[in-house]
Amino acid sequence: MLRYEIPPQICKTLINNRITKIIRRGKYLIFLLNNQSAVLCHLGMTGCFRISRDYVKRKHDHFIMGLKNKQIIFNDIRKFGFIKLYKASDIFSCSHLRKIGPEPLSENFNISYLKEKKLRKVSVKSFLMNQYNVAGLGNIYCSEILFDSGIFPEKNFSNLRLEEYKKILKSTKKILNQAIKKGGTTIKDYNISDEKVGYFKNKLKVYDRYDMTCFRCKKNIKIKKIFQNGRSTFYCVKCQK
């Protein structure tokens, strides 16, 4: 049992069929099959796919797709991840994907889109965290993006100036591209198909740096940690206004 029960009919659907394409949308992965079905996956906090040529059982393995000469294994310690089954034609209108925002690295995430969303009466951090506003940004990158933008995370999104929207767009694309280049951010559990860790942790400017000196201003004011919507936010009082 993950967040949802793995559909009992999934074995019947997968067996003797072929994965034709794998798509990522926000934090979701979609396996398309030759029989017009689609497997939708989310990794939650601690989910991970590993690929093995000789399966050895590990604690928290939940689901194995056996290919000709290898296995794709879904492992998830906290069970916040899930695997669901859809008809391929329905996949983008399913409840998880229907209202999801634009991809942050796409051209659709632009100034006019943010202007359109200007009525949102939430903090800018909360805006970025909401997958309906923009897809795929999580707690680490939101802190990093706002530090890079020089914007105070509790500032109201609807009060931002045009200049600040531009900064957010630029920083989002910059931080994500850098993080991707470094293979993501490994704090603890995250890794790439079970072997490589992500080295963006070494590049984090504020996340997980509570009470440490700010790399930018180097003032004797330490990085602050606050809670917004139940999630930790890190920022520099001096550099983010």
Place this chain on the structure above:
DNA sequence: AGGGCTACCTGTACGC
């Protein structure tokens, strides 16, 4: 309707 809070689950770090 939109936004905030909480539960879901397991592991780990820390204080006593």
Place this chain on the structure above:
DNA sequence: TGCGTACAGGTAGCCC
């Protein structure tokens, strides 16, 4: 060493 508590890359569903 052991126990209790707080917290951790996310989301959905409830409540206001």
